[in-house]
Amino acid sequence: MSPKLFQTFGFAPHTRVLVAVSGGVDSMVLLDLAVRAPDLDVIVATFDHRLRPESRQEQAFVVAAAAQYHVPVVTGVWHRESTDTANEAAARQARYEFLAASAETQHATVVMTAHHADDQLETVLFRLGRSGDPAALVGIRADQSWHGKRLVRPLLGYSKAALRAYAQAHDIEFRDDASNNDTRYARNQLRHEVIPAYKKQNPQLLAHIQRFTVEQAGMLALADAEVNRWQQRLQVDPVTIDWQVATRLPKAVQFVLLKRMLRQWQPEVDEKLLPEVMHHLFAQNEHHFDLGAGVSIVVQNGRIRELVLQPAMTPVTFTQIGQTVKTPRGTFSLQTAALHCEGVPVQVRLPVTLRTRQAGDQVRLPNGVTQKLRRFFINEKVPASQRDQLLLLAQDHQVFWIEGQPLERLSPPAQTDILHVVLVHSPDVDRSEDR
Ligand SMILES: Nc1ncnc2c1ncn2[C@@H]1O[C@H](COP(=O)(O)OP(=O)(O)OP(=O)(O)O)[C@@H](O)[C@H]1O
Numbered sequence: 001m002s003p004k005l006f007q008t009f010g011f012a013p014h015t016r017v018l019v020a021v022s023g024g025v026d027s028m029v030l031l032d033l034a035v036r037a038p039d040l041d042v043i044v045a046t047f048d049h050r051l052r053p054e055s056r057q058e059q060a061f062v063v064a065a066a067a068q069y070h071v072p073v074v075t076g077v078w079h080r081e082s083t084d085t086a087n088e089a090a091a092r093q094a095r096y097e098f099l100a101a102s103a104e105t106q107h108a109t110v111v112m113t114a115h116h117a118d119d120q121l122e123t124v125l126f127r128l129g130r131s132g133d134p135a136a137l138v139g140i141r142a143d144q145s146w147h148g149k150r151l152v153r154p155l156l157g158y159s160k161a162a163l164r165a166y167a168q169a170h171d172i173e174f175r176d177d178a179s180n181n182d183t184r185y186a187r188n189q190l191r192h193e194v195i196p197a198y199k200k201q202n203p204q205l206l207a208h209i210q211r212f213t214v215e216q217a218g219m220l221a222l223a224d225a226e227v228n229r230w231q232q233r234l235q236v237d238p239v240t241i242d243w244q245v246a247t248r249l250p251k252a253v254q255f256v257l258l259k260r261m262l263r264q265w266q267p268e269v270d271e272k273l274l275p276e277v278m279h280h281l282f283a284q285n286e287h288h289f290d291l292g293a294g295v296s297i298v299v300q301n302g303r304i305r306e307l308v309l310q311p312a313m314t315p316v317t318f319t320q321i322g323q324t325v326k327t328p329r330g331t332f333s334l335q336t337a338a339l340h341c342e343g344v345p346v347q348v349r350l351p352v353t354l355r356t357r358q359a360g361d362q363v364r365l366p367n368g369v370t371q372k373l374r375r376f377f378i379n380e381k382v383p384a385s386q387r388d389q390l391l392l393l394a395q396d397h398q399v400f401w402i403e404g405q406p407l408e409r410l411s412p413p414a415q416t417d418i419l420h421v422v423l424v425h426s427p428d429v430d431r432s433e434d435r
Contacts, residue, residue, distance in 0.1 A: 001029075001166050003037040005154055009143060011110065016041045018074075018108035020099055021065075023058040023175040026114035028065065029163045030155055032172055034112065035069045044073040045102045045111075049091045050080070058175045065173070074102045088187075093379070097369045100147040104368060108149065115140050115153040118160040121209045122191055125198075129190075135220055139213040147370060159206055227260040241304040243281055254278065258304075262291070268387070269295055277304070315355035325354065346401040352393050360397045373399055380405065 011017075017040045021027040034042045046062040048055045059075060066073035076098035078091065103111050120139050127136040142156045155163065167174060199205050234241050241261065246254050255278060262269050269291035277299055280287040286300040298305045316325040316332075324333040332354055361373035371379075377387050382405075393401040 001033070001158055001162060003033050005033065005157075006037045006040065009150075009152055009154065011039050013039050014041050015039060015110055016043065016106065016108040017110045017112055018043050018045050018099065018103045018106055020095075020111065020113045021046050021062050023062045023065075024114075025167050025172075025174040025176075026116055026155065026160070026163055028172050028174040029166050030112060030114035031065070031069065032166075032170060033154075035071060042069075042071045043102075043106050043108055044069075044071055045076070045099055045106075046073065047076045047078065047095045047098045049078045049095065051078075051091060054175075061173075061175055072106075074106060076102065097365070097367060097371075100149075100369045101367050103147070103149050110150045110152055111146070112152050112154060114155050114163075116155045116158050116160055116163055117206045117210060118191075118195075120156055120213060121206055122187060122195060124209055124213060125195065126187055126190055134216065137213070138217045138220060139209075141217075157210065223256070223260070227257055227264075230257050231261055231264070236303075239305055242302065243304060244302045247282075247302070251278075262297075268292065315353045317351050317353045319351045321350075327354070346393065348393055348400045349395055352395050352400065354391060354393055356388055356390065357392060357399075358397065361392075361394065361399050362397055363399045363402075 017034060019027070019031050019034050019042055021031050021044050023046070031042070031044060034040050044062065044066040046059050048059040050056075063073050063075060076095075078094045078098075080094075099111050102108075124137055124139045127139070130136075140153060140156060141151075142154075143150060143152050145151075166172070202208070230246065231241075234243065234246055236242050243254075246257060249257070255274060258278065259271055259274055262271070262274070273289050273291055277287075277289055277297065281299050281304070282302050283299075284301065286298055288296055288298055290296045314327075316327060318325070318334045321334055321336050324331060334352070357373055362370050363373055363376050364370050365376075374387075382390070390405075391403040392399050
């Protein structure tokens, strides 16, 4: 293992790289390699999750190590709100938000973490146990675009044993993360109890998983292209699929096709119902299936029709202050906050559209990080059944306001041409307009 390993990523000279360092052996080795690489301008980022008493000292250790390497360091601390749960997933989310925000402020174009081959094995086995979805089994990606940057895992091809050997050979100090020895966590149980036995039985396990994840990513890309081709062939109109031609394909292939098409329509449908949908496709009777997330489908005589139970509202656009729009959900008018004290003022730019969510929507969090709206809804525990119904104000895919969400969760856009407005809602509209 040598700094040459970065060459495969084709970084331009003096690429600014934010290296995520916890102080553990993996990230200390990554830091050492990155600092030795001639083409990289390294900045260290270290986050204190405050989940263990020793985490402060670990962060101080990383800060001191960065100083020894003469590289800048940014530090972050997880200031949990009382509503945040202190679990591993929430801690990881906070850490990645810190990394994204730090990359922005440090003008780094690449963020690196020290995930290695054993992490990959663990991730794939863990996901296999939790979900049968082949897309989940691509595992950790070596190089992906992320928040407008590249998120790179240069050590994914190296085992933990190889990293330890490098640390020993180069006298690299590190701190052991005590939580890794805590078998309360499901992943650690897998790490300490299941994987060692599995590896003993199959000495090539790491190499096989490595190969599997690379090929799996390729297979899924091929599958996407194939699904698009079939979709064009089978789609009669935007909400109708004629399944007759597809029936010449093996049942398992039909299932995959159907699943991926429905996911494109609505990512949150309940896929457990799909075998039943297929079973009833060619029945004479009409069958209705409620797939959740506001979507139901009707199947009959080899045709599938989508019905959105509560149709998404037709988007309406405000181009000026004072404009009033009638919708099936009531009458809305956009007023300047100074004129109206009703409701809380929102900062928007015009034109702004009132609508329900769309694929690609995103919000900007108070810490400046851009987050997918889908992820935001999950974090804020908005029930899946409500997500398609909530009204929001958006420009393109940037969402400024969401019905029922406290505004301090959403920060305004960074532009200066913002207006303070309130959306005035009169629900007492004639319900006959709903049709
Ligand atoms: N406290 C931290 N500060 C900065 N970077 C960290 C910190 N903890 C972990 N990292 C980075 O993330 C990488 C993965 O760490 P770890 O395996 O502990 O993560 P995890 O909690 O399992 O989550 P995930 O694997 O999904 O990132 C580390 O190699 C390191 O680069």
